[in-house]
Amino acid sequence: MLTLDQLRERITLPNAAERMGLTKVSDNGEQQLWKRAHAERPEITIGVKHDVWRDRDNQNGGNIIDLAMWVFDVDYPAANKKVHQLYFLPFLTLPEETEEATDDMAKLSYIAGKSLEDQERCRVYLKNERGIPDHIITEGIKQKTLGWTNYTNPNVAQGEPHWGGEAVSFITYQPNTKMLAAVDYRYYVPELNGGMKTKSLGQKNGVFWMLDPRALRQAKTVYVVEGPLDALSIEAAFSSDPTTCAVALRGTQVQVNWQLFLGKTVICCYDKDEPKPDKRNPTGPDRCYSAEAEWRIHEGCLAAGVPCFFVDRSEWEYGQDANDVYKDSQSKEPFKKREPWLIPGLAGNSEDKPHKPRLWLPTHDYQQYWKYRVKDDFTSMAKMSRDDDGQEKLEFVDVAGFRVAGLSRVEIASASATTTGEHDDSPHVQFVAMYQTARHDEALQRRVMNDEQLHNLDTWRKSGPIYNPRAFSRMLNIFERTIGIGSVQAANFVGLCYLAGKPKVNEGKDCFFTEPAQQSPYHNFAFPRGMRGHAGQVVEAYQETFKDNAAARALVWIVGAQLKLYLGFWPHFIMQAGKASGKSTLLKRLSRTTGMKILSGQSIGTEYRLMTSVSGTSHPVGWEELSAKKADVIARAVSLLQESYNYTETTRGSAQTPFLIAAPVLLAGEDVPVESLTGKTVRTDLSNRKGPMLNESLPKFPMYEWMEWLAKLGRKTVQENYEIAQQKCKAYNRAQDNDKGADRMVDNYSALMTAWRLLTAFTGIEDVNGDFERDLIAEMNSHISDTTNDRDPWIWIVEIIMDEIAAGRYVYPYVFECEPHNDKEPRYLCVRVKHMMAHLSTSVALREKYNNMPVKTARVLKHQMEQAGVIHNDSVVRSINGTRSGHMQQLDVKKLEQYGISVTAPETLRAHREPML
Template sequence: MADINKLKRLIDLHDLADRLGLKRGPGGEKALYHSPQHPDKSPSLSIFVDHPKNGTGWKDHSQEGVGGSCIDLVMLKFGMSASEAMKWLHESYAIPFDKPEQPQEQRPKSTLDFIAEKCVNGREKAREYLKGRGISDAAIDAGMKAKTIGYNDWTSTAISEGNVGFGGPAAAFLVRDPDTLQVVGVDMRFFDPERNGKVKTQSHGTKDGIGWTVDWRKLQRAERVYIVESSINALSIDSCNIPKAASFAIRGIGNAELIDFAFLKGKQVIICMDNDEPFPDGHHQAGRRPGPEAAWALYDRLTAMNISAVIVDQTEWKNSDGENINDANDVLDELGVDALRKFLDVFEPWLIAGQVGDATRKGKPRVYLPAHDFAQYWKFRTRLDFTSYIGRMTKNDETGEETPVLQDLAGFRIASLSRVSVASATATMTGDKDQSPSVYFAVTVQTPRHGAQLTRKVLLDDQLHNTQQWSKFGPIWKPAEFSRMVNILERTAHIGARNAANYVGLAWRDGELIVNEGPDCYFTEGEKQCPYYNLTFPSGPVQDAAKVIRAYQTTFTNNAASTALVWALGGHMKTLLGFWPHMTLQADKSSGKSTLIKRLERTINFTMFSGQSLQTEFRLLTSISHTSHPVGWEELSARRQDVIDKAVGLLQENYQYTVTKRGAEMTEYLLSAPVMLAGEDVPVRSLLGKIVRTTLTGKKGPLMPEDLPRFPVRQWLQFLAGLNKMDVVAKYAELRDHCLAKSRAGGSDEGAKRMAGNYAAVMLAWRYLAEFAGMDYREGDFGQDLLKEMNSHLSESSADRSPWVWIMETVLSEIDAGSFKHPYKFDNIDGSDVLLIRTGHIMDHIAHSSHLRDKWNSLPVKTPAVFKRQLEQAEVIVGGEVERTILTRRVGHLTALSLEVLGKFGLSVSIRKD
């Protein structure tokens, strides 16, 4: 099919509205249309074409959030999926279907594919059974349309009827991957379990770590999501037709700890596990309740991810005989849809999720509360984003019943209070056993202003009972009672207690590599400590990786842009290699530098800091702390020299990683972010051994498409987390040898060896990226272009790699200017023109000249002995020390420097004959 942008460009929305039969109100060309979804007395649907604010599209004003493109309008009219709507537009407007650029290889069908195909083809046969369980036709239709509901009647020829594994007619629930919508599992629910050996359900394919929903698109749009155990319960909730809600089945309580719930961020989650009775006395799990305990685990995991979650109160889940009802489908089947809808809107009111405070508790309590705490616990009651306190009880004189009188306590709800052990910098970066973790307390609350997004603050031990800290969340009307509540919540510090790493990117935690995002960290001052303290990495299908890489290879020739992309993504390998080079992005005016940087920002959530935001050492420091996700510094050369010197010093330190502490509270900063230095003249002379570069001048190609997807950074990091560190180090050593073999520099040039090692790291990142994206690493000649850039960099910086060259450049300039006051002389020794001078005088002159103070501060070499040793290694010195008469004074211990050799390093001086 044609891509979405092409359809938007070719199809006129007003013409489409006519074709769809939308009725238009009075008013001429500016008239609105009647909604196709429901009857309305007055027109409510607007169509915008090149509107200054809304662009081109449509919007239904009678429904919140309903609008979009031509595809969305067809979907609204006919209730189609996106692909079906696109097909309808192609056929209606005779737009030819695009041929795929590269025909995809046909994947051979697996056993699971055959099962899924058979289930889909016979799906109507499941309707009668599901309706018999109370499921509505609308919920069934939605599942059949999304191909997540089917039917299977397979029976075994090897197993006799009545035994486990025989099979029989069953409703099938097809589990689809949320990104690709490919079938990854099929769950069977047998009509007659007796025929299958009394086993009610059976699963094929993947079960661990993935759940079921009737339609992933519906779940993504939903504002409220109900989590249940099984698919039949999810359909039961869908049958309630709750506005802006969706259901999600975890397919067994074991998945409560395995599923990645990141897709629920920003949504209000309602947990409704099975209402299991406690195991009886004598059972090895006596007193335990699997369903509620799974709900507790879900609550803790979601809260740790800053996802608002509450648990449905199942106290009143009883049938007409007063017996407990087990799950949502049983409620629907026995009491009807109205009763289920009512029950789903009643949440536990207790301060501690899952900890009942009255006589209705069943089984073992979640938390042990001493008698003096339990005597006060029942007085605290919560709602989604509010906390109340029972100040007194009123008694009805006629009936004798006591009624609690609720008083306002706080304008927010404390969702959790957990103890967090944050790993030290060494353990985070190396994976070594942690010898000095820091203990904090993570407080997570829900406030009205943030809706379903929880707010988290990290408190030190002495801040836990400081009401001024708590009042930052919202109002506290009864401070004394609030302090008592916090005192009770201290008993739950072990619930949800976790080990964490304050590092955004690929990090080590408990000796294992993990993908750590901003919300996974526990910074005491996140805004100051890390530039990505709230970053969630871009996520998407792995197939998008190859599209992005190829687009970057095309937009600039010789892989100039893709080198920057590979360097940026490879920065997360610092925790595997122990280092990562910085990068200089150099380009002349109008070469496309700013355009490339903006595309990088969009592609991987990269941040480029302007020069104005880097005016102090503290701002420089906070821009590179606690992350391996790269950052950029714009036009550093335009800053003051003292700022440049401080910046270069920090870059020297975070080539690997360095820990520093600042402020009265000694807040820790882990300097580690790789930095991209962009500009026309990047001052990195002393950093040559720690940088790679890419040059854009003269390499501009076509612009990248506007609809280019973002790179799936999260999936890339998960791929890296699965690598073995020893294998990575061994592969790096192999590529380093390869780069050294292809290097122009001589074997004795240690600076060149280090530079080759830096380019080898980028090449290693490319090899793994190609593997991740399913590409051939030879595609686009990336390796060859990188080696060309490396050799060009080596040859152009041969002089700059040696600090003695910088020193001689300065002193020769001083001699030419007549500012060098120490004795020196031009002479000829053995037919070679030389400069006779003392190395100690050179260093003294630079050290004590006020106008050279900044240069002296930036020099890595400051002693005459080291300076002279470097001159000897460069074979600049001719013979031994000599003695000469200079301006009537006899001067000894002069060093003869060959002017011819200095010239080879680009150094020259005007020879004075006087």
């Protein structure tokens, strides 16, 4: 949405008055008198020099928005929108940061600043009361994550909650940045503060406290604890190990993006709290809330592909936390001891007080469960035996050379629900196994299986060796009880899609393909991330590298392809360029900037490879030099592109593997032979437009942030902006009113204009930057003009028949006729449409062309020719070679030439006459 100043810069009041339907009565050069259509005399005066207006009674007046309010009798927002619609301007209301949020952030920054003024005073408490070594405290002071405060609330009495007092401050920053997120207090004397030990200010979810926020980058092992004091204790215990760090979630209900921990091992070490009665179910079993917090962490890590283990706290006393244990031991050994059980949080044997378990196992399963033991990437089984003295001893038998970390149910949304957001009537259930192997270090691997594959050991052997098949099968049977742990809803689609009725950015890791490499070219793809401010820099660089926005159109087309979710279609893109025009270089830079894959000719050599290259994603792919392929490959490619203009679901193979044909395709080359696809493409031409080279340091386009922004916009907002862009493209369209093929091309370029306008709103640049819309409309009109004769199937068929007649291969009756006064030029061609289709379908040389034609019946062909106006007379009778031929169509040769169809006629022509009765 443009500001008032921007509107006044682009639009003059006299022009606006004319667009609003007012009539100019007089003009003396400085002032103009205007009136509404029903008025008898002038109603308003417009000052041309100062661009203001006032009415006859001096009761109304002002700027262009005020004029719209007066003319249409609406309020300010409606008038603003009306002005944007009259001039086809982008109208997008963006949510602005509230003053309250800004004030809260300023207050938090002030509190953090005050806490950092006297940091050293926190040392006494941390060292004497909590046993934290000096070098750890010094590091926290250096990193500005530790502070001190003695603030007291003057409005609260001492001993009452929120009074305050001396406290250690823990300053939390956004992950991997120095952006302030929260400040936490740990009070020295809680009794002075009404019994409150801690206080938290600022953001809770999505952030965590660390002694050194940068330590997470190099860490291999990350301990997750409840509070900052526990994190300091872990840091002290492992101070000699730079690959180990600790994070404090600052609570038991905090949600964190566990994908930040990919490539690391997470070890949970929450407090050992005593079980308490369930507030919601007092008659039920007691609950241990700290243990349940660890279960949620484990599920989050499992979904993110991060290995997660629990510290074995069976020897801890109730009420102890990591800080208590460290003060007693001054060692890291208590924290290195992990739970050995198959399912983290579910002990095989325990002497702790009974409480609600993580999972209820039947007796026959629990009797076997305790035997299984796991390490990071190995599974074994306990076996009781006796030594030489007859004493029982525990031996371990190898079960598998990998560890099954989890087995979960996944509900895959149907293609219809994924692309429309409607209620899912046919979801598909699959199972996903997460496992860890030695060869993949600290990264969980994933295998998606159908129901019949779940107990097929040959499927599991693809993950690693199985030493004891019988014990492994019994273990899988136990894991079936955990199928609900980590169960998720998912969509097998890479790009912007619907999940549970809401738009979501889906990446390769979020999908659960059974045949990943075949079902999507982006099955392991993560969209480029970056700062939003880089987006404008990238757009402006592409506007400069080729003149007339030739390269910028390609960039906008790629990033705008995600709008397919809201529009229901997205055109393919033709990039034409002569030799040495910079096409190959531009394609490589587009691939680097957006992550788009450019597929070589070998990758699209068969129909199956063509299909797999456009399946399961809305992120575009590129095909180079399609014209160099065989005719049958080109024909199959064109057929596939017709389907991927929208969404098409299909299955292949005996296993009925699903494929969702959806990816837009960039077709690059000197010649792109896709005439039948003209109505579903937009184009750009790089010839003679090369400008300065793109800088090698140009950042990537922040695709992930852009798609998240689109997800928040929603379908309604995008559709409204598309309609405004469509109105502008139609207003400047040079095609004839009855050209239906041109109307679809206008829709395609309108979609591209919508993408540009949304992109300018995202980047903060103006929509007039670089005259993108002017160049886009010029390209649209050029494209429509150049392809007037290529858009209709009847033209292709008639051209083939004319070539057959010229070569003397057309065996059916036909005759050329001329006007009586001009026997040198052919005027009409008498031929039977049914014979034309018969010749096309029976000729061996034309068989391949006929198979690829969208029209295969004479009835449809005749109907299209009638609509085009090339049939001058229907059902005429002529005598040809001594044979009376009836039911012929008289084609107008002049009209055919207007459509670019060349006719080869004999030198001797028959004079035109009226049809025989």
